[in-house]
Amino acid sequence: MSKQNRRGAFIAFAAVAGVVSGLVFLAAAELSALLVARDASPLLAVGSFVIDVVPQPLKEFAISTFGEFDKVALLIGLGLAVVIASAAAGVLQLARPPLGAIALGIAGAASVAATTTRAGVTPLAFLPSVLGAVAGIAALIVLCRRLRTWQRAAAIPDPGAGGDAGADGAAAGVSVDRRRFFALAGIAGASALVVGITSRVVSATSSSVAAIRKGLRLPPARTSVTIPDGAELDIPGISPLFTPNADFYRVDTALTVPTVDPASWRLVIDGMVDKRVELSFDELVEMGLDEYAITLTCVSNVVGGDLVGNAMWLGVPIRDVLRLAGPQTDADMVLSRSVDGYTASTPLSALTDAGRDAILAVGMNGQPLPLEHGFPVRMVVPGLYGYVSATKWVTELKVTTFEKDEAYWTPRGYSAQAPIKFSSRIDTPKIGKSVAAGRIPIAGVAWAQTVGIEAVEVRIDDGEWQRATLSAPISTDTWVQWMLEWDATPGTHYVTVRAINKNGEMQIQESAPIAPDGSTGWQRSLIAVS
Numbered sequence: 001m002s003k004q005n006r007r008g009a010f011i012a013f014a015a016v017a018g019v020v021s022g023l024v025f026l027a028a029a030e031l032s033a034l035l036v037a038r039d040a041s042p043l044l045a046v047g048s049f050v051i052d053v054v055p056q057p058l059k060e061f062a063i064s065t066f067g068e069f070d071k072v073a074l075l076i077g078l079g080l081a082v083v084i085a086s087a088a089a090g091v092l093q094l095a096r097p098p099l100g101a102i103a104l105g106i107a108g109a110a111s112v113a114a115t116t117t118r119a120g121v122t123p124l125a126f127l128p129s130v131l132g133a134v135a136g137i138a139a140l141i142v143l144c145r146r147l148r149t150w151q152r153a154a155a156i157p158d159p160g161a162g163g164d165a166g167a168d169g170a171a172a173g174v175s176v177d178r179r180r181f182f183a184l185a186g187i188a189g190a191s192a193l194v195v196g197i198t199s200r201v202v203s204a205t206s207s208s209v210a211a212i213r214k215g216l217r218l219p220p221a222r223t224s225v226t227i228p229d230g231a232e233l234d235i236p237g238i239s240p241l242f243t244p245n246a247d248f249y250r251v252d253t254a255l256t257v258p259t260v261d262p263a264s265w266r267l268v269i270d271g272m273v274d275k276r277v278e279l280s281f282d283e284l285v286e287m288g289l290d291e292y293a294i295t296l297t298c299v300s301n302v303v304g305g306d307l308v309g310n311a312m313w314l315g316v317p318i319r320d321v322l323r324l325a326g327p328q329t330d331a332d333m334v335l336s337r338s339v340d341g342y343t344a345s346t347p348l349s350a351l352t353d354a355g356r357d358a359i360l361a362v363g364m365n366g367q368p369l370p371l372e373h374g375f376p377v378r379m380v381v382p383g384l385y386g387y388v389s390a391t392k393w394v395t396e397l398k399v400t401t402f403e404k405d406e407a408y409w410t411p412r413g414y415s416a417q418a419p420i421k422f423s424s425r426i427d428t429p430k431i432g433k434s435v436a437a438g439r440i441p442i443a444g445v446a447w448a449q450t451v452g453i454e455a456v457e458v459r460i461d462d463g464e465w466q467r468a469t470l471s472a473p474i475s476t477d478t479w480v481q482w483m484l485e486w487d488a489t490p491g492t493h494y495v496t497v498r499a500i501n502k503n504g505e506m507q508i509q510e511s512a513p514i515a516p517d518g519s520t521g522w523q524r525s526l527i528a529v530s
C-alpha cells in the first residue's frame with residue numbers, strides 16, 4: 001500500500017470509529033430515556049426542535065413532497081446528519097485529539113438544550129443526553145486509541161536489510177492491531193444498533209397510556225344527537241357521514257404522539273379570570289357529557305382536499321368550564337395550550353356565545369379519543385379552523401387578549417383568527433379514474449360550520465348550474481352529502497361544484513392559497529367517460 005493510500009484508509013477507519021461512537025451515543029441515550037425519562041430521546045427532541053424552527057415555506061415543501069411521511073423523512077434526514085457529523089468527529093479525533101471528543105461533547109450539550117426545553121418534560125430529561133455523550137466520547141477515545149496503535153505499527157519502516165524475520169514480526173503485529181480495532185468497532189456498533197433500536201421500539205410501543213385508554217369507560221352521554229332520516233346518502237365512493245377514527249385526518253406538530261395519563265391530567269383555567277381553576281379528568285367528565293356532531297377542517301386543506309372530517313364528539317361545553325373561573329370582561333381570547341407546548345388562539349366569544357357548541361371533547365365516534373387525536377382531552381370549536389381552536393392533549397386555557405398573547409402558528413405566517421371558509425368537494429367519480437358511460441351519480445360533501453349549507457350546485461362542462469340533492473343535515477355544524485344524477489357521455493368532461501350557505505352567500509370562486517387563513521375556489525375536476 002502506498003503511503004498516500006494508507007493515509008486515506010486510516011481516515012476512512014477514523015470515520016467508521018466516529019459513526020460507531022455516534023451510534024453508541026444514541027443507543028445509550030435511548031436506553032436511559034426508556035429507563036428514566038421517556039420523553040427525552042435526543043433524536044426526537046432535536047427532530048421536534050427542527051419542526052418548530054424550520055421556515056414556513058420549507059415546512060410546506062416537506063408536507064407537499066412527503067405528505068403523511070413528512071416526519072419519517074425528517075427522521076431519515078436527521079439520521080444522515082448524525083452519520084456525517086459523527087464520521088467527521090472520528091476523523092478529527094484521530095488527527096487532532098481531543099477535538100473529536102470535544103465535538104461529541106458539544107453535540108451532547110446541544111441535545112441537553114433540545115430535550116430540557118421541550119414542554120412538559122421530566123426534570124431528568126437532561127440525563128439521556130449526558131449519558132449518551134459520555135458513552136459516545138468513551139467509545140470514540142478507545143476506538144481512536146486502537147486505531148492510532150495500529151497506525152503507528154503500520155508506519156514502522158520496512159526493515160529491509162534488517163532481515164525477513166523483523167518484517168514478518170512487524171506485519172503480524174499490524175494484523176493483530178487491525179483485528180483488535182475492527183473487533184471492537186464491530187462489537188460496539190452491533191450492540192449499539194441492537195440496544196438503540198430495541199429501546200426505541202419498546203418506548204414507542206409499550207406506552208401504558210394506550211392500555212389505560214382501552215380500559216377507560218366514559219360515562220354515558222346525557223343527551224344524544226338525533227340523526228334525521230335521510231342524513232346519509234347511499235352512494236358508492238361518497239365520504240361516509242361520520243369519518244371512522246382510523247380514517248380521520250391527522251395534523252399536528254408532534255413528532256411522537258404525546259401520552260397523557262388521565263389520572264394525572266389536569267386542566268388549568270387561568271389568566272384574566274376571577275379565580276384560577278384546576279380540574280381533574282373525573283371532575284371534568286362529571287360536569288356531564290353531551291354528544292355533538294361537528295365537522296373539523298384544517299386550514300391546510302386545499303380545494304378538493306381531504307383534511308376535513310366529521311365525527312360524533314362526546315364532551316363538555318367550554319362555556320361551562322370557563323364560567324367556573326369567571327373570565328374578566330376585557331379579555332377577548334383564550335390561549336389553549338397542549339402538553340407538547342402547542343398553543344392556539346381562539347376568540348373568547350366563539351367559546352362562550354350561546355348557540356356555539358365549543359367543547360372539551362373526551363370521546364370520538366363512540367370511543368375515548370384516540371391517542372393521536374388528543375387523548376384524554378381536546379378542544380373542538382365549530383366554525384374555526386383546527387389550528388386556532390382544536391388543541392389536542394389540552395392542559396391549559398389561559399384567558400387573555402389577542403394583543404397580549406400569540407399562538408404557535410401566528411408568527412409562522414398564519415392569521416391569529418381564522419373562521420372556516422365554507423366549501424364543497426367532489427368524492428365520486430374519482431379524479432383520474434375513467435367511468436363507463438350511462439347514468440351515474442356525481443356526489444360529495446359540503447360544509448359551512450355554524451351557518452349550514454343551503455344548496456350545492458354542479459355544472460358539467462360549460463352547461464347550466466344544476467341543483468344537487470342534499471342529505472338531511474344533522475346540524476349547521478355538520479357537513480352534508482350531495483349528489484346529482486348524470487347521463488355521462490363518452491369523452492372527457494369537466495365537473496365543477498360550488499355551495500351556497502344558509503346566509504345566501506356563494507362559495508368564493510377566486511382561488512386563494514392556504515396561508516394565511518384558508519384556501520378558496522371552486523373544485524373543477526376532469527372526468528374521463530368511456
Ligand SMILES: Nc1nc2c(c(=O)[nH]1)N[C@H]1C(S)=C(S)[C@@H](COP(=O)(O)O)O[C@H]1N2
Pocket residue numbers: 248249250251252253254296297298299338339340342372373374385386387390391392393
Ligand atoms: N397539540 C396540538 N393540537 C393541535 C395541533 C397541533 O399541532 N398540536 N394541530 C391543530 C390542527 S392544525 C388541526 S387541523 C387539528 C387536527 O386535528 P386531528 O389531527 O384530530 O384531525 O388539530 C389541531 N390541534
Ligand SMILES: [Mo]
Pocket residue numbers: 251297298299300385386387
Ligand atoms: Mo390544521
